Amino acid sequence: MEDPGNGGPLPPHHDEDTPPGTRDRLAGLPKGGGVCSRSYFVVVMVFVHVYIINVIALLFYVYYTNGSQQGDPGANGVSTSPEPPVPEPRARIQREEEGPHSYLPRLEGIRVGHRQKLELVQNKIHEIKTLSLKPLLFEIPNFLTVEECKLLIHLAQLKGLQASQILPVDGYKEAMDNLEISKADIFNLLDHNQDGQLQIKEVLTHSRLGNGRWMTPENIREMYSAVKADPDGNGVLSLEEFKKLNLRDFHKYLGNQEITMSDLVRNSQHTWLYQGEGAHHVLRSIRQRVKKLTRLPVDVVENSEPLQVVRYDTGGHYHAHMDSGPVFPETACAHTKLTTNETAPFETSCRYVTVLFYLNNVTGGGETTFPIADNRTYEELALIQNDVDLRDTRKHCDKGNLRIKPRQGTAVFWYNYLSNGQGWVGDVDEFALHGGCLVTEGTKWIANNWINVDPNKQRQLWFQQEMARYARDDNETQKDWTVDKSYKDLHIDL
Amino acid sequence: MEDPGNGGPLPPHHDEDTPPGTRDRLAGLPKGGGVCSRSYFVVVMVFVHVYIINVIALLFYVYYTNGSQQGDPGANGVSTSPEPPVPEPRARIQREEEGPHSYLPRLEGIRVGHRQKLELVQNKIHEIKTLSLKPLLFEIPNFLTVEECKLLIHLAQLKGLQASQILPVDGYKEAMDNLEISKADIFNLLDHNQDGQLQIKEVLTHSRLGNGRWMTPENIREMYSAVKADPDGNGVLSLEEFKKLNLRDFHKYLGNQEITMSDLVRNSQHTWLYQGEGAHHVLRSIRQRVKKLTRLPVDVVENSEPLQVVRYDTGGHYHAHMDSGPVFPETACAHTKLTTNETAPFETSCRYVTVLFYLNNVTGGGETTFPIADNRTYEELALIQNDVDLRDTRKHCDKGNLRIKPRQGTAVFWYNYLSNGQGWVGDVDEFALHGGCLVTEGTKWIANNWINVDPNKQRQLWFQQEMARYARDDNETQKDWTVDKSYKDLHIDL
Secondary structure: OOOOOOOOOOOOOHHHHHHHHHHHHHHHOOOOOOOHHHHHHHHHHHHHHHHHHHHHHHHHHHHHHHHHOOOHHHHOOOOOOOOOOOOOOHHHHHHHHHHOOOOOOOOOOOOOOEEEEEEEEEOOEEEEOOOOOOOOEEEEEOOOHHHHHHHHHHHHHOOOOOEOOOOOOOOOOHHHHHOOOOOOHHHHHHHHOOEEEEOHHHHHHHHHOOOOEOOHHHHHHHHHHOOOOOOOOOOOOHHHHHHHHOHHHHHHHHHHHHHHHHHHHEEEEEEOOOOOOOHHHHHHHHHHHHHHHOOOOOOHHHHHOEEEEEEEOOOEEEEEEEEOOOOOEEEEOOOOOOOOOOOOOOEOOOOOEEEEEOOOOOOOEEEEEEEOOOOOOOOOOHHHOOOOOOOOOOOHHHOOOOOOOOOOOOOOOOOOEEOOOOOOOHHHHHHHOEEEEEEEEEEEEEEEEEEEOOOOOOHHHHHHHHHHHHHOOOHHHHOOOOOOHHHHOOOOOO | OOOOOOOOOOOOOHHOEEEEOHEEEEEEEEOOOOOHHHHHHHHHHHHHHHHHHHHHHHHHHHHHHHHHHHOHHHHHHOOOOOOOOOHHHHHHHHHHHHHOOOOOOOOOOOOOOOOOEEEOOOOOOEEEEEEEEEOEEEOOOOOOOOOHHHHHHHHHHOOOEEEEEOOOOOOOHHHHHHHHOHHHHHHHHHHHOOOOOEOOOHHHHHHHOOOOOOOOHHHHHHHHHHHOOOOOOOOEEEEHHHHHOOOOHHHHHHHHOOOOOHHHHHEEEEEEEEEOOOOOHHHHHHHHHHHHHHOHHHHHHHHHOEEEEEEEOOOOOOEEEEOOOOOOOOOOOHHHHHHHOOOOOOEOOOEEEEEEEEEOOOOOEEEEEOOOOOOHHHHHHHHHEEEEEEEOOOHHHHOOEEOOOOOOOOOEEEEEEEEEOOEEEEEOOOOHHHEEEEEEEEEEEEEEEEOOOOOOOHHHHHHHHHHHHHHOOHHHHOOOOHHHHHHHOOOOOO
């Protein structure tokens, strides 16, 4: 601190330090008095200096202890600046601390069979067992009590269930008519290994051919034979054989086939139960447990889909599928699309995490299968070999890598996406392919809690911001505009 | 801000705010003057209040932005309190920030083939490619420059290399004589699948039978035939056949076998290069890069083994092995044993991370193999099937899951241990089994940087504390007591 010194001319601008209003009031005060004005001036100067220096020092202190940890200030909200290639560990921690939005933790799997403990409800320790690393998949026995399971079934029945998939309608013909693509191009598209021939598994993996109907190698062979597509009967179509085909014959053949529910990709009934604020206390409590289990930010979980309760009767199944679609730049997520006005060429459900609850013990069958869990490599075509399609949960559940037997109250949960290495959602995890095996006896009740995250971080943050805004707004708009409402008429099946 | 008001008696203590020395000097100043003393007093009061309020506000700000992030102060050193079953994400973050000792970060693998970028040296971006998840294994091209590789080879040659393994000495007879265990018990111990018969692979996986010599199925068969162990010649020993055996015959047979270097587990030469403070700047720089790459705490890396430089001549190899032993409560780590006075029944090298550098391009062979990387399951016995021992790097390198071709300057690094789920080292990762394939032409030079961590956290922290203490002590003891010195005469091979 500088000594203000022994007098000398007063710099005029110091008088300006006092705000004008104050100066006017001061002017009204009696002048003079027992106290030395000169010494008071010096005291004022001392205080002014001490004050300024201290404030500067404190600001520096705050800046250096905080500022260096907080990254760029722009990262605190919706940031459009490109992220650094690999965050240093400290940078990663910072991101975790930026707020509940900007970092999505993942549980550690450690190894298959690893067990970790967690207090999901007060004074009750649950055990989380790692079932696989690809996908990152866990099992938690007794996540729900028997009473809670029964209640969920009851609530679902009260609300009423609907078919998860309906019998295909005749939209196939129009689709074919509108197809502006040459046969050679279709052939090339289907010919995965580019050997100039169409193997049956190439037809099976690529096609939406069945239009909701599940196609088996036998179906394809029967169809070939019906439309005389494969004269040499070797189960393989050459480009020549393919070119000779009339694709409408396929359609006609398929249209004439009698189809029952068991021929569909999914044969089940389901309904949705609201879990947001004001919901039944058991539904709220389950959501709290899911938050604690996944450690995901509150507003991510709260802005996710309601609980889906599913019933599979005897003969029910769900062939192996992904809960989320692949990540392309032009793909929109069903949930964030609500708040963006973009029109995207593709739309998919972006379900970062699936938490599946078994609501009853199934008498026969009904396991959840992960046919390629922890496989060394993922090869789409390796799923179908020698007429065995591992995705077929009516026929080949016994041949998959991992099968979970339903046990009332048990939860399993897994990540449908990989990490992007920076604390956010990355690519879809192809190993998360799963299905519901044929229920051979009795009924199977499950419930699904999906936690929706947009792989596009900006879109997700914007979505959450908008949802928070709608929740705050105390007007009529809000009542028409909750996630629950937006899902209310949902008939989308994945 | 309160208005101090229109005069009133001056509180005496306000005069005390001016330091005594200043007051004396002020007393010498001329009293009175054109400036109103009363108004000056008010200004002083305003400033005093503004100052105090601002300082308090700033202190609160500092406290709330910093204080809540810093965790409990007691956790900053060696903690002996039991850890909670599963740390909440926030708790984990705190632990990371407790200090450099208490949290060991791991790189994210994401998926095989994933690439992340990292600035290891200024203005140079390196790419880290994920090679496998089990073990967590990465490749970094151009980690070293060609000149650095050459220098390491040169320094190693100057220091002189020694055989990594010497031909077995005759300690086998005594070991057999001291064996106080019945034949039935030995049989039972070897009979892994408990089918009452000894398959050749059971003998191979279990035994230290070879006493440093690598045993192949053919070796076993030849030995059986030489000592007439397997009269029916089916390659399988029944308990009856085993009981009839004289184990000394085995020993005699093995003792009479001519053994060359290529029959050993490891056929190479190596030396150690000091990397601590004061070491050659290239060795220091490599250590810095290793720190940056692994993100492990400075004192963990600095208190690790020196750099091991290894030469494999043509015909050289290293059969598949683990760099670290299994974790048992009674196992001591070679490095922390230096600071504990415990006598442990087992001792092993605890190498959390291996960073392996390729120092030259090998003309033929010499790949690094991870025979079971990313296998779905680990089964010790599955390593040997139908006379094919996947651990055999002279014969079966082509059949392993993953093979890395040496490329000058490339580093590969992997974790030999799993995480324990709480930011520390857990169990050994059995998938980290690896070996050096036969060098078919030319010479192969590599270097190994091992980062030593004791799975027993307390022992590791104690070790680091002691090492820090010795480094601080500026007396003679210190000179005799550095990690380098303790490794100086190291002949341990793993």
